[in-house]
Amino acid sequence: MTFASFSPETPGPRTDADLIGSNRRFYDALWRDAKLFAPERFNTWPLVAELAATSTSRLEVAPGLRPRLPLVDTQFVDLSRPALTELGRHGAHVAQAMIGALPFVDNSFDFVCAFDILEHVVNDEGALGELARVARPGASLLLSVPLHPSAWNAFDEFVGHYRRYEPAAVTELLARHGFVIERSAVYGMQPKSSKLLDLGQWFLTHRRARAMWWYNKVFMPLGVRFQKPLALKDGFVAGPEVDEILLVCRKRA
Template sequence: MPPLPRNDPRQYDDLAGEWWRPGGHFEILHWLARARGALVPPARRPGAVLVDAGCGGGLLAPHVERLGYRHVGVDLRRSGLEQSAARGMTAVTGDVTALPLADGAADVVVAGEILEHVTDLPGAVAELCRVLRPGGLLVLDTVNATRVSRFVTVTLGERFGAAPVGIHDPALFVDPGELTTQCAKHGVRLQVRGLRPSVPGLIRWLLLSNGPASGPLGRMIPTRSTAVVYQGMGRKQEEMA
């Protein structure tokens, strides 16, 4: 069969076994999930809902399971949702540009490593903000639209096995200025900061990617530079009385 086009979501079916394989292709996604989870506060009320948009195999689950939320994962691919459900999440099939959820359904919306895969960024941001209740928290991370990020993520990443070949389309990478502008249109003032992998962890991963690993090999470290990967966090404006 011919290779799938870049950014084709069907690739995640072929890679379904990588979501939880220690040291596998998705190892760095575990580091990012841990960094996202660290930004999520404990639930403020009984029955609080956390919507995990583009949840994949449910990597965020262990980092928020004790915070008191009903964890709802939305994704296009059933292969990932089955793994999310196995980790206690409520799995919902859906597109981040048309979330099958009511307005204001979520106390927290998390969008981890998904915005660089959508072809309609304004539509995706509008949906993330629509399902967020006033005063709710938006947490995200994505890949910047820079030459450096294209070189690191695609050229180097694919060549050395740090990213599956064809998983990204660099034309969809997300400028943080555009993202903050889109969020502001929907009442969310987004603050961004850069992230980078720990160097020892990255070296261990590249050396042990096909060998044994007992747990995460590294972590993400906050940095001033947003040139490659960055986090965003902001609360939705409260409704006026």
Template sequence: MEPTRCPATDELPPDSIELENRRFYDPLWRHARLYDGDRFNTWALIRPHVEGGSRRLEIGPGLRPRLPVSGTTFVDLSPVAVERLRKEGATVHESGADSIPIKDGSMDLVGAFDVIEHVTDDQAVFDEISRVLRPGGSFFLSVPLHADAWSDFDRIVGHCRRYDPVQLEQQLCDSGFEVLRSAPYGLRHESNRFACFGLWFLRKFPAFSMWCYNNFYFPIVVRKQEPLQVHDGMINDPSIDELVIECRKRDE
């Protein structure tokens, strides 16, 4: 089942979408600080699956991995992020999410946080994640919701789509996953005026905006995180802008 897409990205070829993402994220990561996974509120959800020496993979972490840098294999398209992660001793492949250089069924845990909405063929990526994950393995992802919430922000940061929860659950099912739990995730500004100013500032002063984001805004976001409110199954609520979702690969 196809998710609702945005016309702004439907007209772009896949290589253009990848290039647009690189143009935004390479400068963002170039002067960013690396945060480890235990700094994020997703850690409480993920931690039980990390303990005990699990074989784990994270796709597209940039410099904000939700899985621990130590002991995790990473896949990312950004050479800037790849170099920084390698300097920290991580195992990293510079690769896209639709062709992961990992053996079939070799992972116990896969994470893809704020990633799937950036790829052209999301179903192919779900299939590829299912391929590398063992039966019964865990898959965590986060995605933005609701096509009617599409804004210039989505376009600027390289999103291809926002998701309908019902359609997303069907896509995951088609790739061999069952949704176990989900939780509201991310930030949604109550002030539309603040959000509009942020977009204007980013367009007008992109380099300075990224410096401010990395050095002031993001550290505040990390400090102000609240514990996740986890619910069974897939939440379907029009007031929720983003979800983090825990899935399990069905036994063969």
């Protein structure tokens, strides 16, 4: 994994080893005591079902135990061994790898997903290049990223983000790797209250086991239950108030 540049609003630069280490610690602890949420429970499912109906080979990168693609006959890649073990128990194909070095030959998949991933790696050019390499011409790509570097906060730091994106930078990055944005929607379930975020981070730091229990047993189920339906629009629609965006892309032939 690697990233190109970071915005001046983020803290000082961190290395691949820093990010991989912090992500592994956070997400291994999270997934070790978590249950898998079925893809059908997320507001992305109607869109995913639409795209999956015309696909023959699917890849989702780093889903943890929150996969969005159908489990059976989908290839999943993650760094977390607890997550991979649980996904495999539910009939998924799994491989332990990083987004910057996918263990597949060129043009392997016609439907690729990477939710909440690019902001965690240092070399987004290399990461997206790998997604483009394994995607067939005409393949669908679902991608989500946080927006607006000026909105950087302690939550970004805590969960191992490396950057937030300006909308124009996302569009240019995708175009360099042969992807065209077809539709987009506001996405994500990050709490809006800074006090709630501060409280959650304190418990994750000082009472991790208890915090993980509340997240997995209470907050995550409630968040999923009260998700709003995705409001997809043509093109890239993201105003300054949009914290995170879901992009539906197509790889050029």
